[in-house]
Amino acid sequence: MKNLFKVLLLQILLFISYVSFANSDEIPIESSVSYDEIYDPLEPINRAILDFNFFIDDIAIRPVIKTYKFIAPDPVEKGVSNFFSNLKEPIRVISFVFQGEFMKSINSVGRFSINTLTSLGTFDLASRIGMTENETDIGLTLAKSGVSSGPYIVVPIIGPSNFRDLSGNVVEFFVDPISNNIPNRSYVSIGSGLNSRAELDEEVDQIREVSTDKYEMIKSIYYQNRNSQIEEDFVQNLPTPKIYIE
């Protein structure tokens, strides 16, 4: 009985301290990891290129994408998206080998074989049988090897990148076994680019409508997406606002 009384007393004390803490004007909860400032020494040039990209998007790319999305039924869009994603599997195989992720590399080999043989990559049968897609590329391989991102770069027509990811793209251009062995490589590249743009169509509309600074918004989104592929517990480590009593 005495012990139970002690436990109850302890509980009451804990409860009182909890209540007094909750009623203080501000609860100092801060993220354990602060989000580093993005290295952006080329900002003036990048901003000019971004304006140029939006101009090209307005006059040429956006109308094409909107028409495509209006005409093409969802399964067709999905098929096209799967086709271009499947073409990236060989690069994923190479990247995973260099990352030491051999099981994922084998998974990518399997995915590429199954999807190419059954539907030329337009239908993702491999995912249906449990071989889910794992995203990676040479840029991520460099990041996981400890290469820092370098300055933020906006590439004409292509969009946001950084020195490390752009270097990764250049390496991919030369080592990609698919792109290097198909005729009319440029058509495939354009198709792949347009498909990526179509996949981001709603996000681009969002940026146009609600952004107070398009450049900063795109830069932040780009880095968050890349960091989410590099860091484990990315969401848990994102900064959280201090709590104010509403």
Add this chain to the structure above:
Amino acid sequence: MFKILTLLLFFFINFSYAEDIEITNWFNQESKEFLEIMNNADVEKHQNYEKYKVFVETNFALKSIAYGLLNEKIIEKNDKETLLRYEKTFKAYLTKTIYNLANTSTSGEIILRDIDVKDGVYIINSDISDRTSSVSLYWKVAKIKDSYKILDIIVENTSYFVTKKSEFTKILRKSRGSLDFLIKELEKI
């Protein structure tokens, strides 16, 4: 001693379990309401906007997000009136962004995956999906004055709070820390 430890453990487990059930119920109820507003195509646009407004007022930690997006020094150097004006403008801005975000998407259901707790903040992992695709959606939620409030939404690894913090910081730097300038920029949207 052993009995005390057992009892403490029992209380702790019970307390955690009750909290888990409470936040799960809150999440299920609010996400259902959100989906209802989102999928309600029958009403006029402005009526739906009003519903989003109520949803944002009820469920978002507006003050915490609004002040979290500013530098501490900026909060200190501005008077109460300007800060209140900022809070009000930010509320309208947040409603508009949520309205735009939800109105460009179609959704069938929100599926709760799991709930994690870090530094007193609940991190709710969910998926929002229609027939063809699924999008990862995390909610950072805290219990403030006996009710759960959303501190951040992370859609496909893009945090609303982090993104807006970058934008607002830039605007404030450009204007040498003028909160009035930021308010004007927000009003333009």
